[in-house]
Amino acid sequence: MRQIFVTRGWILGYAVFALAILAVPLFIDDPYLLNKLARYLIFGILAAALSLSWGYTGILNLGQAVSFGLGSYCMAMTLKLRTIPIQTGAEGLPDFMVWNNVKMLPWFWEPFHSTAFAIAAGIAVPVVVALLLGWFVFRARVAGVYVSIITLAMLVVVNLLIIDQQRFTGGFNGLTDLADLKLFGIDFDPYSGATYYLIAFSLIATLIIGQLVIRSKTGLIMQAIRDDETRVRYFGYDVARYQIFAFSLSAGISGFAGMLYAMVMAFASPTFLSVQLSLSIVIWCAVGGRASLIGAALGALLVTGIQGSLSETPAFLNTWMLIMGALFVAVVLFLPKGLISILNFGMARLAGDTAMTDDDDEVPLAHGGKLGIG
Amino acid sequence: MSLLDLKGVEVQFSGFRALRGLDLSVSAGELRCLIGPNGAGKTTALDVICGRARASGGDILFDGRSIRRFEEHRIARLGIGRKFQVPSVFRELTVRENLHVARSRRTGVFANLGVRAAGGGADDLEKLAEFVGLKESFRREAGTLSHGQTQWLEIAMLVAQDAQLILLDEPTAGMTTGETRKTAELCKRLKGRHTLIVVEHDMGFIKEIGDVISVMHQGRLLAEGTVAEIENDPEVRDAYLGSGGISGA
Amino acid sequence: MTDLLNQILTGLSIASILLLVSLGLAIIYGAMGVINLAHGDFLMLGAYAVWLMESVFGLGFLPCLILVFFIVGAVGWLVERTLIRHLYGRPLDTILATWGVGIILQQGIRLGAGAQLRYVKMPDYLVSPIHVFGVDISAYRVLIFAVTIILVAITYLLIFRTGFGIRLRAVMQNAEIARCFGINNARIYSLTFAYGAGLAGLAGALVSPLKSVSPDMGTNYVVDAFLVVVSGGVQSLFGTVASAGIIGEMSGGFAYLWNDTLARALLFFLVVVLIRFRPQGLFAMQLRRG
Numbered sequence: 022m023r024q025i026f027v028t029r030g031w032i033l034g035y036a037v038f039a040l041a042i043l044a045v046p047l048f049i050d051d052p053y054l055l056n057k058l059a060r061y062l063i064f065g066i067l068a069a070a071l072s073l074s075w076g077y078t079g080i081l082n083l084g085q086a087v088s089f090g091l092g093s094y095c096m097a098m099t100l101k102l103r104t105i106p107i108q109t110g111a112e113g114l115p116d117f118m119v120w121n122n123v124k125m126l127p128w129f130w131e132p133f134h135s136t137a138f139a140i141a142a143g144i145a146v147p148v149v150v151a152l153l154l155g156w157f158v159f160r161a162r163v164a165g166v167y168v169s170i171i172t173l174a175m176l177v178v179v180n181l182l183i184i185d186q187q188r189f190t191g192g193f194n195g196l197t198d199l200a201d202l203k204l205f206g207i208d209f210d211p212y213s214g215a216t217y218y219l220i221a222f223s224l225i226a227t228l229i230i231g232q233l234v235i236r237s238k239t240g241l242i243m244q245a246i247r248d249d250e251t252r253v254r255y256f257g258y259d260v261a262r263y264q265i266f267a268f269s270l271s272a273g274i275s276g277f278a279g280m281l282y283a284m285v286m287a288f289a290s291p292t293f294l295s296v297q298l299s300l301s302i303v304i305w306c307a308v309g310g311r312a313s314l315i316g317a318a319l320g321a322l323l324v325t326g327i328q329g330s331l332s333e334t335p336a337f338l339n340t341w342m343l344i345m346g347a348l349f350v351a352v353v354l355f356l357p358k359g360l361i362s363i364l365n366f367g368m369a370r371l372a373g374d375t376a377m378t379d380d381d382d383e384v385p386l387a388h389g390g391k392l393g394i395g
Numbered sequence: 396m397s398l399l400d401l402k403g404v405e406v407q408f409s410g411f412r413a414l415r416g417l418d419l420s421v422s423a424g425e426l427r428c429l430i431g432p433n434g435a436g437k438t439t440a441l442d443v444i445c446g447r448a449r450a451s452g453g454d455i456l457f458d459g460r461s462i463r464r465f466e467e468h469r470i471a472r473l474g475i476g477r478k479f480q481v482p483s484v485f486r487e488l489t490v491r492e493n494l495h496v497a498r499s500r501r502t503g504v505f506a507n508l509g510v511r512a513a514g515g516g517a518d519d520l521e522k523l524a525e526f527v528g529l530k531e532s533f534r535r536e537a538g539t540l541s542h543g544q545t546q547w548l549e550i551a552m553l554v555a556q557d558a559q560l561i562l563l564d565e566p567t568a569g570m571t572t573g574e575t576r577k578t579a580e581l582c583k584r585l586k587g588r589h590t591l592i593v594v595e596h597d598m599g600f601i602k603e604i605g606d607v608i609s610v611m612h613q614g615r616l617l618a619e620g621t622v623a624e625i626e627n628d629p630e631v632r633d634a635y636l637g638s639g640g641i642s643g644a
Numbered sequence: 645m646t647d648l649l650n651q652i653l654t655g656l657s658i659a660s661i662l663l664l665v666s667l668g669l670a671i672i673y674g675a676m677g678v679i680n681l682a683h684g685d686f687l688m689l690g691a692y693a694v695w696l697m698e699s700v701f702g703l704g705f706l707p708c709l710i711l712v713f714f715i716v717g718a719v720g721w722l723v724e725r726t727l728i729r730h731l732y733g734r735p736l737d738t739i740l741a742t743w744g745v746g747i748i749l750q751q752g753i754r755l756g757a758g759a760q761l762r763y764v765k766m767p768d769y770l771v772s773p774i775h776v777f778g779v780d781i782s783a784y785r786v787l788i789f790a791v792t793i794i795l796v797a798i799t800y801l802l803i804f805r806t807g808f809g810i811r812l813r814a815v816m817q818n819a820e821i822a823r824c825f826g827i828n829n830a831r832i833y834s835l836t837f838a839y840g841a842g843l844a845g846l847a848g849a850l851v852s853p854l855k856s857v858s859p860d861m862g863t864n865y866v867v868d869a870f871l872v873v874v875s876g877g878v879q880s881l882f883g884t885v886a887s888a889g890i891i892g893e894m895s896g897g898f899a900y901l902w903n904d905t906l907a908r909a910l911l912f913f914l915v916v917v918l919i920r921f922r923p924q925g926l927f928a929m930q931l932r933r934g
Contacts, residue, residue, distance in 0.1 A: 081736055081739070157920060158920060161920050161921070163919065163920060163923060165735060165736065166679055166735050166736060166739065167919055167923045169736070169739060170870060170874060170919060171916050171919055171920070173867070173870075174871070174912045174913075174915055174916045174919075175912075175916055177867060177908070177909070177912045178909045178912045178913050178916070181905050181906070181908050181909035181912070182906075182909050184905055185903070185905040185906050185909065234508065235512070236511060236512050236513065237507060237508045237509065237510060237511060237512055238495065238496075238507040238508075238510035238511070238512055239504055239505075239507040239508045239510075240512055241488070241492055241495060241496055241512040242496055242507060244485070244487065244488060244492075245485045245488060245492075245493075245496045247487070248485040248486055248487050248488065249483055249484075249485055249486075251483075252479075252483045252484075252485070253496070254466075254467040254468045254471065255445060255467060255468075255471050255476065255477045256468075256471055256476075256496065256497050256499045256552075256556055257468050257469075257471035257472040257499045257502050257556070258468055258499060258502050259466075259468050259502065260468070262503075262504050263504055266504045296863060296867070297863075300743060303740065303743075304744075307740060335759075336755070339751050339754050339755050339759075340751075340755065342747060342751045342754075343747070343748055343751035343752060343755065345747065346744045346745070346746075346747030346748040346750075346751060347744070347748055349740070349743075349744040349747065350727065350741050350744035350745060350748070353731075353737050353740045353741045353744065354727070354730055354731070354741065357737070
């Protein structure tokens with residue numbers, strides 16, 4: 022019974038969270054604030070995505086901003102093409118290409134005239150990149166810190182390439198002055214409620230998808246890999262496939278988050294693929310709770326929320342960043358499961374149980390085959 | 396026909412020859428004990444069977460099929476399970492979850508997305524936990540178990556895996572007398588249904604469970620026979636000389 | 645011919661800065677297995693220390709260098725004492741914790757010294773170029789080259805020719821057994837970390853006149869330093885030296901062929917490929933698998 026209470030308690034927790042973020046626009050009529058909150062929710066999606074690969078599978082991806090950035094550029098490219106009549110001359114080229122003496126729209130820009138293609142690409146491109154890198158890394162059984170170093174180095178490579186290919190990517194400035202996304206007759210103005218709701222539902226969907234994966238046997242095997250990668254092999258699982266799956270799933274979600282971010286910010290730039298951002302995701306995740314989807318998301322909301330509310334005064338912001346650095350160190354040292362574990366503990370205590378228990382309250386499924394018990 | 400055949404298997408670690416033409420043959424349903432002085436290559440023999448070490452020469456046949464070049468997970472899928480000397484379970488998962496992971500009837504990523512982590516025949520898993528005396532700890536994290544309990548959990552996981560051939564590396568290491576007896580009991584119950592190869596030092600334990608004993612020395616098979624035959628074999632005595640005889644090894 | 649020589653010297657100059665910047669990291673990583681992401685911020689700290697001493701207290705550049713080594717070394721010692729020692733055997737957590745330390749240092753400087761760029765003046769006697777084999781090189785770069793060689797030599801002697809070095813190597817090979825022989829592991833680790841941090845500070849001081857000094861200047865250096873250490877092989881001083889040389893020459897060459905940005909991208913990509921195929925680095929010792 023206690024376990025049922027705890028399980029139901031968690032479903033309740035997710036429901037309260039979902040309702041809370043959906044109710045926000047009812048109380049806020051400042052579009053700038055709404056836009057800011059929408060941005061924090063996107064960071065929540067990113068942190069939850071990292072939790073899947075880091076917290077559940079043990080892959081500390083320090084280059085998650087690659088997926089985020091690629092997604093944002095895909096969205097930005099299609100939105101940039103929509104602004105052409107206003108921004109450029111008769112050539113029909115994005116403004117920065119005109120400045121860089123590009124005469125014709127490059128071939129890989131062409132399909133981005135289609136919004137549907139761009140949205141598909143915003144997920145597919147990061148996933149394909151993750152599949153390739155994952156295959157390259159995990160097939161060779163590279164593990165632990167080496168994965169982190171490789172992902173970090175790849176981030177730098179992609180970032181530099183985007184900066185270098187100024188003619189096609191806008192270089193340092195990125196893609197600016199984007200149009201609004203118009204989909205199904207809705208205009209997703211960055212400062213509108215519609216955009217906020219789109220993002221809020223995306224975060225909720227991310228949490229649900231994540232929960233479905235974690236609560237499947239695949240999710241269990243991912244956690245087993247986090248505990249002892251080698252041992253899992255001797256039960257017949259192809260560990261690399263599971264790692265590639267978690268890595269790519271996380272990348273796909275991050276790519277999607279990147280698309281939303283390009284919409285909300287109305288630009289995309291190499292800062293979306295910066296080492297700073299990539300490591301910030303790790304902080305949010307660690308502070309909130311790396312092995313908890315909602316914990317990671319809450320961590321992102323908390324840290325970026327405080328950061329944002331202090332950003333008007335540089336001295337406050339710098340002091341807060343200092344405190345956050347200390348908080349981060351303290352969490353790593355004393356609270357490896359993040360702030361959410363305090364909540365966890367409290368809930369378990371409430372339920373009258375000192376140890377956290379796994380949910381398992383349904384009737385066991387029937388299955389074929391006998392086990393070899395004498 | 397034998398289930399497992401090692402034919403002249405060679406294993407080298409940066410120049411050091413750990414196995415020098417090991418021949419070993421085990422029939423289905425047998426419980427084979429593997430003994431030998433330190434450095435004889437017992438653990439390496441288990442390693443090379445389950446794919447942890449690579450053979451540089453010779454061949455390994457399982458069910459008549461060469462598995463020498465297979466990756467670990469493919470060998471495991473054929474029905475070979477391994478228990479390590481240092482008990483290795485998934486410490487942050489519960490006993491139930493450990494057993495659930497171990498029962499790897501389906502191994503694909505997408506196949507397992509459809510299987511619930513909380514479901515999947517909890518009844519059977521609980522029966523298994525009961526089999527090794529872990530029923531009370533069914534929902535505890537494996538990291539909180541005692542040393543002996545961890546060893547038994549790992550054995551139960553091999554049963555859950557439903558491995559045809561189970562390789563046990565010093566299952567009684569670090570156990571109390573009572574725990575050792577219980578482990579012997581477990582091994583006997585597994586015999587027949589599964590084929591077992593057990594590496595052990597504890598002669599009392601071996602006498603309790605073993606039928607045929609294989610003695611290894613310097614990476615080769617030295618002798619094979621019943622406990623009595625082995626104890627009276629002069630070559631075996633020579634090999635163990637200096638380490639206080641076979642019982643003191 | 646002069647062109648080629650010029651190119652080689654440019655590469656050598658890049659290499660010596662790379663080596664200077666990575667030496668401290670290599671020692672900490674190699675000896676303790678600690679991935680110190682705060683390395684770049686120790687470097688930044690060194691640069692600020694020089695700036696402060698030079699502009700506020702009017703100290704000469706060379707005496708500053710010696711002081712900086714001890715100041716940043718002391719900071720490193722403190723960090724090891726309070727934080728790092730709780731994280732041995734948790735490599736991923738040390739990445740995170742040291743990065744947190746980096747944030748704290750950066751923000752501390754930002755609050756204390758302001759976010760604006762600072763400039764350290766190059767000593768007058770080092771400004772004029774030196775004429776070598778028909779090529780002009782800046783005297784300051786020659787100084788960096790010389791200091792780097794001296795530091796490598798000192799480090800080599802420290803590790804292989806002193807009692808401290810023997811104890812350090814013992815701890816590196818087997819901490820448990822070293823303790824049984826009465827070696828104070830904790831002290832060895834603290835001193836090693838302090839030494840590595842001190843080297844980082846010194847590196848920061850030396851590069852400060854070349855570029856501006858800012859609170860986030862460390863980020864790029866730490867990434868470069870990792871490149872060098874990981875490619876060279878974790879526990880190999882020779883590897884670090886060799887890989888700094890190779891990477892320096894390569895980045896000089898790539899930059900000559902294309903441009904700086906593309907050169908960096910290509911180098912990082914090569915390192916990714918290298919780690920994939922040789923995680924132990926180019927010059928690591930072959931250890932027996934356990």
